[in-house]
Amino acid sequence: MAGKDFVKGVKESSQALDGSNLRVLIVHARWNSEIITPLVEGAKKTMIEKYKVKPENIVLKDVPGAYELPSATQILLKQSQQQLVPSNDLLSMGINSPQPASSPAGSVKGASSAIQYKPFDVAICIGVLIKGSTMHFEYIADATSNGIMRVSLDTGIPCIFGVLTCLTDEQAKERAGIAGQNQNEGHNHGADWGAAAVEMALLKL
Ligand SMILES: Nc1c(NC[C@H](O)[C@H](O)[C@H](O)CO)[nH]c(=O)[nH]c1=O
Numbered sequence: 001m002a003g004k005d006f007v008k009g010v011k012e013s014s015q016a017l018d019g020s021n022l023r024v025l026i027v028h029a030r031w032n033s034e035i036i037t038p039l040v041e042g043a044k045k046t047m048i049e050k051y052k053v054k055p056e057n058i059v060l061k062d063v064p065g066a067y068e069l070p071s072a073t074q075i076l077l078k079q080s081q082q083q084l085v086p087s088n089d090l091l092s093m094g095i096n097s098p099q100p101a102s103s104p105a106g107s108v109k110g111a112s113s114a115i116q117y118k119p120f121d122v123a124i125c126i127g128v129l130i131k132g133s134t135m136h137f138e139y140i141a142d143a144t145s146n147g148i149m150r151v152s153l154d155t156g157i158p159c160i161f162g163v164l165t166c167l168t169d170e171q172a173k174e175r176a177g178i179a180g181q182n183q184n185e186g187h188n189h190g191a192d193w194g195a196a197a198v199e200m201a202l203l204k205l
């Protein structure tokens with residue numbers, strides 16, 4: 001395993017951060033899902049246990065790969081700014097925004113006059129890129145990092161860059177805290193992203 005230098009992590013804010021009123025969007029890729037899963041759980045665990053974010057206020061959406069993170073995040077943040085993005089259970093049923101039972105034919109897709117949802121205060125974009133034998137890695141990494149930054153600046157909603165760009169599987173596992181024979185070594189960067197998300201979200205409140 002690499003030396004301890006990989007165990008980098010953000011220095012936490014000295015402020016007492018209260019995330020109990022925050023609504024958080026986590027958009028994560030499905031590529032390298034065995035590494036994505038602990039990263040997502042690490043972010044959720046930190047936000048819930050350390051910063052009092054309510055589990056029901058964390059909405060998850062998965063996309064094919066890291067390249068799709070910026071566009072999916074932008075779509076959902078913009079919908080959320082129109083107060084149209086429901087909780088996980090409705091999203092998981094494919095219901096983007098429940099129509100009122102009597103919604104008139106031809107009404108604006110997803111427009112729901114009866115139900116309004118609190119907009120997201122922050123998004124965390126989680127992906128794992130592992131270098132292959134072509135330049136594909138470099139192009140996706142560049143596009144994804146610039147894309148996430150652009151979405152954050154365009155929407156005015158902080159988007160945390162939670163994309164591992166690794167040269168080997170082992171590097172990725174170390175950064176998800178699942179390295180070593182027992183798959184429990186390393187530092188879960190998802191925890192850092194959860195902390196950063198709460199801090200950045202509270203900048204606006
Ligand atoms: N090789 C990895 C990919 N590649 C897929 C792209 O992200 C994208 O889904 C595809 O090009 C279609 O647009 N994605 C990852 O997240 N991680 C990889 O290692």
Ligand SMILES: CC(=O)[C@@H](O)COP(=O)(O)O
Nearest residue numbers: 130131132133134136137
């Ligand atoms: C990050 C990637 O796109 C990479 O895993 C794809 O592998 P390859 O460059 O060998 O096609």
